[in-house]
Amino acid sequence: MEYKxxxxxxxxxxxxxxxxIRAAYRKLARKYHPDVSKEHNAEARFKxxxxxxxxxxDAEKREAYDQLGSNWKQGQDFRPPPGWNPGGGGGFEFRTGPGGQGDFSDFFSSIFGNMGGGFGGGGFNQTGFGQGTNTRQQxxxxxxxxxxxxxxxxxxxGAKRSISLRSASGERTLTVNIPKGIKAGQKIRLNGQGQTGLGGAGxxxxxxEFNPHRLYKVDGNDLxxxxxxxxxxxxxxxTVKVSLPDGTQADVKIPANSRSGRKMRLKEKGLPSKPAGDLYLILEIVLPAADTPRAKELYEQMSKELAFNPRANG
Structure with a gap:
């Protein structure tokens, strides 16, 4: 196996x-979190x-790892040294993996043991490493x-929102950070706020989901x-003024002889995700009301001078 x-x-x-170490982990965990990352290998890197x-x-686990020395290189074939017994044979306790799914690597298992494995037939149990054959896990x-x-x-x-959750133990209020650019269907993970178990909370x-908006419809990254x-x-x-989703305005040029239903694209003016979405404008021709004598006169003049028949090709 490869040394890690x-x-x-x-x-x-x-x-x-x-x-x-903690700061580096938090930065990389945010970068590769499968719920928000666009990296093609995000899940593997997150693990x-x-x-x-x-x-x-953890100081003890780190010390045991460092006992292997600095001569091993990334990608080099690795086997634990004969008689390897990290930490004197006890005291180590792990979750089943970074995501709680038992997804530690073979390299990790070869050093520290894992469910049903380890050294001296001991494996992993509730009290530590290498202390008997009980592999029941918290x-x-x-x-x-x-x-x-x-x-x-x-x-x-981006925003912060408070949500209230009810459970058998009562009601609780949580503060949720809404990431900038998040899309409908994506998930926000709140660590340790799920159901409680012997080995910790899920x-x-x-x-x-988006609330309906008076101006914009959401379709993935696009609006x-x-x-x-x-x-x-x-x-x-x-050239007309258009209100953009970010609160600013833009000058948009309407081409001559445009028809209702024409779609125009404003590139990267949709959701600010990665990549940013686009904003699509659907032209809607609005007729002025013929509710004054002058307005009626103008409509009558157009009907005579333009000789326009909208059903001519029907």
Whole structure:
């Protein structure tokens, strides 16, 4: 199997402090979290980062890992030294993996043991490493799933929202950070806010849904809005002001001889995700009312002079 350089995985020196290791882990965990990352290998990297942190965050585990020495290189074939017994044969206790799913690597298992394995037939049990044949594991609580309704503006700018959850133990209020650019269907994970188990609490996963917006419709990263235009703006062409989802305005050029239903794209003016979405404008020609003598006169003049028949090709 390949040797895994946990320091290299987290991008820190072997002399890194606990605070430096923690900061590096948090940065990489945010970058590769499968719920939000766009990296093609996000899930695998997230597991690698979690495994590295599981070892290096604890002084005893880190010391045992460092006993292997600095001569092993990333990718080099590895076998534990004969008689290898980290930490004197006891005291280590792990969750089943960075995500609680038993997904530690073979390299990790060869050093510290895992469920049903380890050294001297001991394996992993509730009291530590290599202490008998009882491999029953303290189980982590189950993850819980629910939905959260957010406004479009929350995704455009990022936001903090409070949610109330009811359970058998009562009601609790949680503060949720809404990441900028999050899409409908994506999930926000709140660590340790799920069901409680002997091995700790599971996570709470909030699936994002958008509240209806008075102007914009959401489709993935993209947004769509109807843009009302006057008949002469559509016929002659014009430049009009358009309100953008981020709260700013833009000058949009309407081409001459435009028809209702024409779709125009404003690139990267949709949700600010990675990549950013687009904003689509659907032209909607709005006729002025013939509710004054002058308006009626103008309509009568057009009917005579333009000789326009909208059903001519019907």
């Amino acid at each position: 350089d946990y320091y290299k995985t987290l991008g820190v020196e072997r002399s890194a402090t606990a605070d430096e 690698e980062v979690g495994e590295a942190y599981e070892v290096l965050k 189980s982590r609580g189950q993850d819980q799933h629910t939905k959260i309704q957010i406004d479009l503006e929350d995704s455009m700018h 996570d709470l996963l909030l699936e994002v 769509t809005m109807n843009l009302p235009v006057a008949p002469w703006e559509a016929a002659l062409g014009a």
